[in-house]
Amino acid sequence: MASVYDVLVERGYIKQLTHEDEIKELLEKEKVTFYIGFDPTADSLHVGHFIAMMFMAHMQKAGHRPIALLGGGTAMIGDPSGKTDMRKMMTKETIDHNVSCIKKQMEKFIDFSEDKAILANNGDWLLKLNYVDFIRDIGVHFSVNKMLTAECFKQRLEKGLSFLEFNYMLMQGYDFLVLNQKYGCTMQLGGDDQWSNMIAGADLIRRKEQKQAYAMTCTLLTNSEGKKMGKTENGALWLDAEKTTPYEFYQYWRNVGDADVEKCLKLLTFVPVVDINSLCSVEGSAINEAKKVLAYEVTKLIHGEEEATKAKEAAEALFGGGVDLSNVPTVTISKGDLDKTLLDILVEGKVIPSKGEGRRLIQQNGLSLNDEKVTEISKSLTEEDFKDGYALIKRGKKNYHKIVIE
Incomplete structure (x- = not known):
């Protein structure tokens, strides 16, 4: 040994x-x-x-x-x-x-x-x-x-x-x-x-x-460019599920740079090195399998196997052509909240850190509602936006949240 x-x-x-x-x-x-x-x-x-x-x-x-x-x-x-x-x-x-x-x-x-x-x-x-x-x-x-x-x-x-x-x-x-x-x-x-x-x-x-x-x-946790890892649009990548949801946590590791996957697997999981070397000895898009293992293993260590599985299933439903969105992070509102702007709802639901950040996202075409770009800062939700019982918000390229009415 x-x-x-x-x-x-x-x-x-x-x-x-x-x-x-x-x-x-x-x-x-x-x-x-x-x-x-x-x-x-x-x-x-x-x-x-x-x-x-x-x-x-x-x-x-x-x-x-x-x-x-x-x-x-x-x-x-x-x-x-x-x-x-x-x-x-x-x-x-x-x-x-x-x-x-x-x-x-x-x-x-x-x-x-x-x-x-x-x-x-x-x-x-x-x-x-x-x-x-x-x-x-x-x-x-x-x-x-x-x-x-x-x-x-x-x-x-x-x-x-x-x-x-x-x-x-x-x-x-x-x-x-x-x-x-x-x-x-x-x-x-x-x-x-x-x-x-x-x-x-x-x-x-x-x-x-x-x-x-x-x-x-x-060694400090840095990426291949020497910059500290663990920063998100909402600030630090916290271990507390109330501050960073297990889904957001999973997605962070699922989206790390190709050059950083092997280092993160060795430092942040107990996956045997021989298996890591095999996972990372590939080229092109095949490295995505290693990223899935990284995201699942790190999320399991921090949040437990059940939450890691939920996060994995939610990601697969959104990006792998699945249909089960039950594990996608959800914000619940009342009918009275439809009088508020979409930005107010997203800030109150902690989907975005501030209205200023929301305005920046809209101006940069980074916020979508049901796969359509949000272009108006004052945009409000209507009942017609809730197809199949929810409205789907996409922030950036890969951050999804559901909004449902209780």
């Missing part, structure tokens, strides 16, 4: 690591406790977090123990990594709400039973710190000169970096130290944009505990 290190390399996860030979040997011979941090900046994780959870799941399947660390404390500051501007400040109440929502999502992917994994919140120790004690005990081990060379700070210096955000690296490093002391955590995993913060934490453990600690980053 291949070691988890070999599996991670083969599937394309590993980007950077602190001690390659030592980490490889450690993962082969010992059961390692490691952690990945997730700052609760929203009440749902998005697909950018999903790759980190898959990273974690592969490690757990190999017998290693994950700590999923929710940043109830660090979210009070906000991570400057990869950001051109300071994050919006959140209240403690909002952060606590987000933490509770994210906990439920994580339990779908990670087995927390019988101490197989640990769910921790850094607010439990960070929010109780005495600042002077912290700076004396922890800050003394950080070199400002070295910190300023970190990529997460360098790109912010021109526009301005607040001292509040400058503390983030110290706090994340302290997290690693606390987890090392409490749980014997010796390794941090995370996205490659966290590299500077991760090696700072490993260095802090070496200085404070005279122990070796390790860091390993995974």
Whole structure:
């Protein structure tokens, strides 16, 4: 059986690591406790977090123990990594709400039973710190000169970096130290944009505990052009079905670029690599079969087999010549809603994010009603539009919704 290190390399996860030979040997011979941090900046994780959870799941399947660390404390500051501007400040109440929502999502992917994994919140120790004690005990081990060379700070210096955000690296490093002391955590995993913060934490453990600690980053989810994936017309591709429906989620992966299918199958599914290589060793339109497998497998992991099957059947009905539209996302209105404009109905039904976006779609011929382009901004629905009991809305090339009257 291949070691988890070999599996991670083969599937394309590993980007950077602190001690390659030592980490490889450690993962082969010992059961390692490691952690990945997730700052609760929203009440749902998005697909950018999903790759980190898959990273974690592969490690757990190999017998290693994950700590999923929710940043109830660090979210009070906000991570400057990869950001051109300071994050919006959140209240403690909002952060606590987000933490509770994210906990439920994580339990779908990670087995927390019988101490197989640990769910921790850094607010439990960070929010109780005495600042002077912290700076004396922890800050003394950080070199400002070295910190300023970190990529997460360098790109912010021109526009301005607040001292509040400058503390983030110290706090994340302290997290690693606390987890090392409490749980014997010796390794941090995370996205490659966290590299500077991760090696700072490993260095802090070496200085404070005279122990070796390790860091390993995974590649970020980008397309073949190097742009971050997971952005839709309505914003981020969320894991919460209330924010991104299973059908919309399925369609996103069904429509990824041909050059990105193999990478996504390796990073975001458990499909064996030998099968992925076979699926992707084709040319032209035959790659669509690989896209169907990708869309189904990722949707099944996030939303369950039943919802994945419904999304697949809805897509096939719309694009494969089928007739069963029962699983196409549906907006239900009352007869009184016929007095409203179509744009109002679509905004209220969360089919489009705003009336401004709706106007843009109409002006660019991107909105259709029953296969006819909508050309009037003030267009209203009539009962005649409800053929076979529904009106079919198409947004862009492949996003469909039904409107029905209750």
